[in-house]
Amino acid sequence: MGLFDMFRGDSGEQMTPHLAFVTSLLYMMAADGEMDAEEVGHLLSVIGGSDDGRGTIGVGAQNQKLLDSAMRYRKKHSLDQFLAEATPLLTDAQRMCILVNLIDSSLADGQAEREEQALFGKFLQAFDVSEDRFRPFFEVIVLKNDRAVFTNQNHAKNQAGYKVNLSKL
Numbered sequence: 360m361g362l363f364d365m366f367r368g369d370s371g372e373q374m375t376p377h378l379a380f381v382t383s384l385l386y387m388m389a390a391d392g393e394m395d396a397e398e399v400g401h402l403l404s405v406i407g408g409s410d411d412g413r414g415t416i417g418v419g420a421q422n423q424k425l426l427d428s429a430m431r432y433r434k435k436h437s438l439d440q441f442l443a444e445a446t447p448l449l450t451d452a453q454r455m456c457i458l459v460n461l462i463d464s465s466l467a468d469g470q471a472e473r474e475e476q477a478l479f480g481k482f483l484q485a486f487d488v489s490e491d492r493f494r495p496f497f498e499v500i501v502l503k504n505d506r507a508v509f510t511n512q513n514h515a516k517n518q519a520g521y522k523v524n525l526s527k528l
Contacts, residue, residue, distance in 0.1 A: 374432075376453050379445035381406055381429040383457045383482070386438055387464045390474040397467035405460055438478065442485040454486040459496050466504040495525040 384405070388398045406422045432441070449457070461479055465471040471479070483493065502523060508514050515521070 374444050374448060376445075376449055377425060378428055378432065379441075379449060380453070380457055380460070381425055382432050382441060382445070383461060384464055385429050385433045386441065387461045387475060387478060389433070390465075390478040391472040392474070395468040397469075398464055401460075401464045401467045438481060442481065446485050449486070454488065455496070458482060458486065458488060458493060459500060462497055462500045463504070466500060469504075498525055 381402075384402050388394045388402065406426060436444075446454075458479075461482060462471075465475040465479065483490065505516070508516050511517070516523070
């Protein structure tokens with residue numbers, strides 16, 4: 360042990376798949392430099408909680424502990440450090456769940472900002488998931504978030520004969 364090892368600043372948190380999930384969402388939320396209300400709402404919906412209208416996040420004690428751990432981790436570790444630590448712990452299903460939720464979070468405020476798109480690309484690469492493999496999941500999330508189909512009768516997807524289909528792998 361070196362003389363200055365005590366100042367490393369490690370969070371002391373043991374990375375788990377659940378912690379990786381919540382931490383991933385925090386990295387995405389912070390990617391564009393601001394955490395929008397829609398993104399906070401998405402986070403709360405996936406970890407279980409609510410906003411009391413005063414900007415206070417209300418989550419159960421266990422989820423609050425998880426959220427606090429994820430926030431501490433994100434403050435102390437770069438995205439690359441996180442991906443190197445978390446990726447080997449995750450199953451394919453956990454990786455895909457994270458990716459789907461990252462896209463959903465990035466589109467929660469209407470569009471994925473350039474920084475969010477770049478961050479998502481890093482996750483795809485680290486998780487060894489190709490864009491082609493992920494495309495059908497992406498299409499479903501885009502459709503889920505395209506509420507203009509209700510407010511714009513001239514929307515391309517509202518035209519007579521249009522059918523929603525997924526890309527084939």
